[in-house]
Amino acid sequence: MALTLHHLGLSQSERIIWLAEELGINYNLVHHKRDPIFSPQSIKDLHPAGTAPVMEDDPSPITQSRVVLAESGAIMDYIITVHGNGNLAPTLKDGPLYTNYLEWYHFANGSLQPALFRVMMARGPASDPNSPVVARTLQKWDHLLSMVENRLAETKAYLAGETLTAADIMTVFTLTTMRGFCPIEFDEEKQANILGYLKRVGERPAYRRAMEICEGKEFSPLLGAKVEPFSLVKR
Known part of the structure; x- marks a missing residue:
């Protein structure tokens, strides 16, 4: 290969x-x-x-x-x-699905992942929890999360539409594994659509295989409302 x-x-x-x-x-x-x-x-x-x-x-x-x-x-x-024969990536012929896909595909690493990284830095030992910068950082994260929540409320399925695309594969890491480094909790009412989305993802055979390949059989993907920090960041 x-x-x-x-x-x-x-x-x-x-x-x-x-x-x-x-x-x-x-x-x-x-x-x-x-x-x-x-x-x-x-x-x-x-x-x-x-x-x-x-x-x-x-x-x-x-x-x-x-x-x-x-x-x-x-x-x-x-x-x-x-x-991959172009699979999981809508194109111009797919109409609105393409524009939705394009925006959410780039949203993952353009907005969502950097925002959570900034939250992690804002929670560091050298940060001032009363700083307006920290407050703004947390507000920004909440706003981006609400965008994801609202989008999933519209589609009732995945970010681009009814089927999984690479936009979802780009996004899920920030909503799951990244939270082991920065334990953000999801509100079961306020983020109900996100939690439902993560449940759907967690039921996909390919996702389950991938996580087992990556982290072993004992690893449980961080798909729930609450998470524990990874042991390597507790040192």
Whole structure:
């Protein structure tokens, strides 16, 4: 197999494994362990970004030579186009589904993930809980979460529409695993549609396979309203 996916435990690279499982494509998998919290040298040796995910295609059907990519969105676009027959990515012929998909696909890493990362920093030991910056950070997170909630109330299914797309695969990490680093709770009434959405995702065979591949049989995906911080951030 030419396609190799590099996974760092408890990281955004779970998205790529889930994508591959949904598409039903063949791939090699390489696991990397954190050192002790951040990326190990083995990830840094693959790409200057030094972060997961990383994908290798050797040889790529496009270049006829080895291609190495970082960045979740770039990797997902490449795999869908080159190895996935365009599945899970609506196009112009899909009309409104395409524009909805496009916005929510980029919302994940353009808005939602950075916002939760800022919440994590705002809760750090050096931050002032009474700071207006901290208050604004939390307000921004609540606003973005309400956008997701309202969208799911409209579709009653997934972010782009009635079926799962790569927009969902990009987004779910922030609503689940990322919360192990920053334990945000969901209100069972205020975020009922988000919780219902995560339940649907958790029932997908490809998602269950991906999470077991990534984190092992003992790992329980963080799909509920409350979460416990990962042990590696309790040190």
